[in-house]
Each structure stands twice: as structure tokens, then as C-alpha cells.
Amino acid sequence: MTNPRPRTIPEATVARLAVYLRVLTGLVDGGRSTVSSGELASAAGVNPAGLRKDLSHLGPCGVRGVGYEVRTLRDRIARVLGVERSRACVLVGIGNLGAALADYAGFGTRGFEFVGLFDAAPSRVGQQVGGSVVRPVEELEDVVAETQASIGVITTPAEVAQSVCDRLAAAGVRSILNFAPVTLTAPPGVDVRQVDLSVELQVLAFLGSQRTLPEAVVGGMA
Known part of the structure; x- marks a missing residue:
């Protein structure tokens, strides 16, 4: 059976x-x-x-x-x-957006813990953000292995996001949230969700402009 x-x-x-x-x-x-x-x-x-x-x-x-x-x-x-148990996450790219996400206390109350923050810029390495110290990106694989992190968050520039995705997947991360403005390719068994803030703003701008069009013009476009 x-x-x-x-x-x-x-x-x-x-x-x-x-x-x-x-x-x-x-x-x-x-x-x-x-x-x-x-x-x-x-x-x-x-x-x-x-x-x-x-x-x-x-x-x-x-x-x-x-x-x-x-x-x-x-x-x-x-x-x-699955939010009743804590999920270990790593975040790569500690610019303005990455730092804001790392510093947001709401993730902890929903079962997500950033166990590693990483950046390639020497000026950012060693900074304290959201209670954690930013590490050099070269330590990414070691931290994923040590913490068994299952979720990776990418807030890097677009040109390096794919290489970060590749490294996260190779290290064993199986869920990736991508804020970089580029579509990522991941191997089978790795889920990627894209959050493109500029696209969302463009959609809102379009919807707002549609509401301001005269009814006759909207009807003529149908």
C-alpha cells in the first residue's frame, strides 16, 4: 500500500x-x-x-x-x-535595500533569521547591520554549510546576481528571493522568486493613468 x-x-x-x-x-x-x-x-x-x-x-x-x-x-x-519553525537565511548585497531588509525586525517574528550578511565591497565588510556583522562574500559557502541556510536573498547589482545565484545553489540553498533587476536561471530543485520594484511601480503608474483617462477615450480604446 x-x-x-x-x-x-x-x-x-x-x-x-x-x-x-x-x-x-x-x-x-x-x-x-x-x-x-x-x-x-x-x-x-x-x-x-x-x-x-x-x-x-x-x-x-x-x-x-x-x-x-x-x-x-x-x-x-x-x-x-512552515513559519512556526525558524528558517535560516543569507543575504548577499548590503547596499541601501539589502541593509534595510537585514535591519527589518518583522522577519524574525515570522520565522526567518538572517544568519549571514555578505558584500563584496571592503568598505561594507565588518559593518554591523541588524545585529549581524557583514562578512566578505568569499565566506558565503562556508556559512551556508555551517548554518544549513535554506533561503538566499539577492540584493546585488544586476551584473553579478546570476553568479551569486549560482554560488547559492551550489552551496545547497534551495530557495532564492531576487531583488536584482535581472531574470535568474537556477538548476532544477531551486526555486527563485523575482521582486522587481521598478516593474511594480510601472504597473501602478499605468493603473493610475488609466483611472485619469476620460471615459470616452477608454471606451474608444476597447
């Missing part, structure tokens, strides 16, 4: 579960005990039907007429996302 395959949750749903977790954590901190699907959906920026579909991947959660028990749902999502 074979073991059943683990339930697969779509990537888009996983992203929304992380948002629900953030909202629920705020509700717990505020002393709330229950929340309706409408309230939770509104706070997360989704529609109630979509929320219920997302939560269906977790099994039965709410009670009709009552809603969701806030702490119970938060803990269930946290277990599914």
Missing part, C-alpha cells in the same frame, strides 16, 4: 495564505477571538468566495454563522507555511 501524496497548494494560494497570516496575527495582537469570512477577505484584499476557496486547501476551518476562530486559523496557516 502506497502512502498518499501530500496535498498540493497552488503557488498563488500560498501567497494569499501569507497575507491571511499577517492579517490574523494583527487580529490576535488586537485581542480578537473570531472573524467572519467577509471581514478577513476585506482586510486581505480578496473576495469572500476566493478566501473560502483558499482556506479549503487546509480542510474544515470555520463555523457557519460564527466565522473563524482567529488564533486557531492563524496557527493552522502558520503550520502549513
Whole structure:
């Protein structure tokens, strides 16, 4: 008899579960005990039907007429996302963005710990950022091996991001978050998520310009 395959949750749903977790954590901190699907959906920026579909991947959660028990749902999502245990992360590129990420205390409360900060610039090596000392990038592989870091964050210039990605993957890192404005290629078994702030700003600018167009012009473009 074979073991059943683990339930697969779509990537888009996983992203929304992380948002629900953030909202629920705020509700717990505020002393709330229950929340309706409408309230939770509104706070997360989704529609109630979509929320219920997302939560269906977790099994039965709410009670009709009552809603969701806030702490119970938060803990269930946290277990599914794996944030109840600490994840060791390394960050490469301690410029303005990298330093801001390393100094952000919110990652620690969500189960992520930066165990190594790295930069190629001698002027940055030895600086204290977010409670950690910046190391030379030559020590990257050793730190990944020592700490068993599973997540790498890249905030380097675009021209060196691929080489950093290659080194992280070769060292055993299996999840990479890339802020460099370039598409990275990773070997099978290594997940890469791209965060391009300039693209996001361009999308927002486009949406804003669409709202300001006269209705007749928008209709004529259809």
C-alpha cells in the first residue's frame, strides 16, 4: 500500500495564505477571538468566495454563522507555511535595500533569521547591520554549510546576481528571493522568486493613468 501524496497548494494560494497570516496575527495582537469570512477577505484584499476557496486547501476551518476562530486559523496557516519553525537565511548585497531588509525586525517574528550578511565591497565588510556583522562574500559557502541556510536573498547589482545565484545553489540553498533587476536561471530543485520594484511601480503608474483617462477615450480604446 502506497502512502498518499501530500496535498498540493497552488503557488498563488500560498501567497494569499501569507497575507491571511499577517492579517490574523494583527487580529490576535488586537485581542480578537473570531472573524467572519467577509471581514478577513476585506482586510486581505480578496473576495469572500476566493478566501473560502483558499482556506479549503487546509480542510474544515470555520463555523457557519460564527466565522473563524482567529488564533486557531492563524496557527493552522502558520503550520502549513512552515513559519512556526525558524528558517535560516543569507543575504548577499548590503547596499541601501539589502541593509534595510537585514535591519527589518518583522522577519524574525515570522520565522526567518538572517544568519549571514555578505558584500563584496571592503568598505561594507565588518559593518554591523541588524545585529549581524557583514562578512566578505568569499565566506558565503562556508556559512551556508555551517548554518544549513535554506533561503538566499539577492540584493546585488544586476551584473553579478546570476553568479551569486549560482554560488547559492551550489552551496545547497534551495530557495532564492531576487531583488536584482535581472531574470535568474537556477538548476532544477531551486526555486527563485523575482521582486522587481521598478516593474511594480510601472504597473501602478499605468493603473493610475488609466483611472485619469476620460471615459470616452477608454471606451474608444476597447
